[in-house]
Amino acid sequence: MSTLRIAEIFGPTIQGEGALIGLPTVFVRAGGCDFRCSWCDSLHAVDNAYRHDWIPMQTAEVWERVRALSGGQPLTVSLSGGNPAIQPFGLLVRTGRAQGYRFAMETQGSVPREWFAALDTLVLSPKPPSSGETMDWQRFEECIAAARDAAVVLKIVVFDDDDYAWARLVAQRYASLPLYLQPGNHTPPPPDAEDAAIDMDGVLDRMRWLVKRAAADRWFTPHILPQLHVLLWGNRRGV
Ligand SMILES: C[S@@+](CC[C@H](N)C(=O)[O-])C[C@H]1O[C@@H](n2cnc3c(N)ncnc32)[C@H](O)[C@@H]1O
Ligand SMILES: Nc1nc2[nH]cc(C(=O)O)c2c(=O)[nH]1
Ligand code: SF4
Ligand SMILES: [Mg+2]
Secondary structure (H helix, E strand, C coil): CCEEEEEEEEEEEECCCHHHCCCEEEEEEECCCCCCCCCCCCHHHCCHHHHHHCEEEEHHHHHHHHHHHCCCCCCEEEEECCCHHHCCCHHHHHHHHHCCCEEEEEECCCCCCHHHHHCCEEEECCCCHHHCCCCCHHHHHHHHHHHCCCEEEEEEEECCHHHHHHHHHHHHHCCCCCEEEEECCCCCCCCCCCCCCCCHHHHHHHHHHHHHHHHHCCCCCCEECCCHHHHHHCCCCCC
């Protein structure tokens, strides 16, 4: 049986980031990650200190929860985490798609899985220098290949000049993939439902800087978008 370690299931809300921004969605957030980005805004699904909050659930239970939250009305389910790729989500995706639901998944591209091909959209978010993580590009390319007919899009978080320069190189390397640039937010840990404090001025400054920077470079291919849910709700959980 496929047991999933789930940090939270919530929605419907809107997808706040990237290619599907604004689209109503239910989130399934996996607990556990093979990375530890310095600025991760979802530490409650990454840090082992929170592992007691991660609930082992059968795929059927997760699916029932998604169905209940969506009132049985097919929508796009967003799989995130943590890194959802380290868990066996294939059965959930296939079950949901057989009932008319669509699936998008957010992952850093460190762990390829055959079931990526069952997704509608694979969002790959390779990690820039400011994250403190190092990409294994061979693995990353295996993730792209595993997606087969699923749409693949890139989303790169940018905090500073180094990240920006890195994003330009990655964009060159994967020129055929749609690219979304997203200004980073500094979340004071731990992220908490009641205290959703965030450096909103920093996010907006970085957004303006990013637009100006890309325009000055005549770099016209990426979409540049802030995290809409962060603008609306800060770093509150469950939205
Ligand atoms: C929390 S991650 C979970 C999925 C997967 N581990 C990944 O990183 O793609 C979801 C998205 O949030 C982005 N993200 C994480 N922390 C962020 C921050 N502080 N500011 C902006 N985006 C952030 C990630 O780059 C990724 O695109
Ligand atoms: N509304 C909303 N949109 C999101 N897009 C990516 C998210 C994530 O944490 O993966 C996220 C999230 O947590 N909430
Ligand atoms: S890979 Fe994603 S979930 Fe994991 S630490 Fe980085 S941003 Fe957080
Ligand atoms: Mg988030």
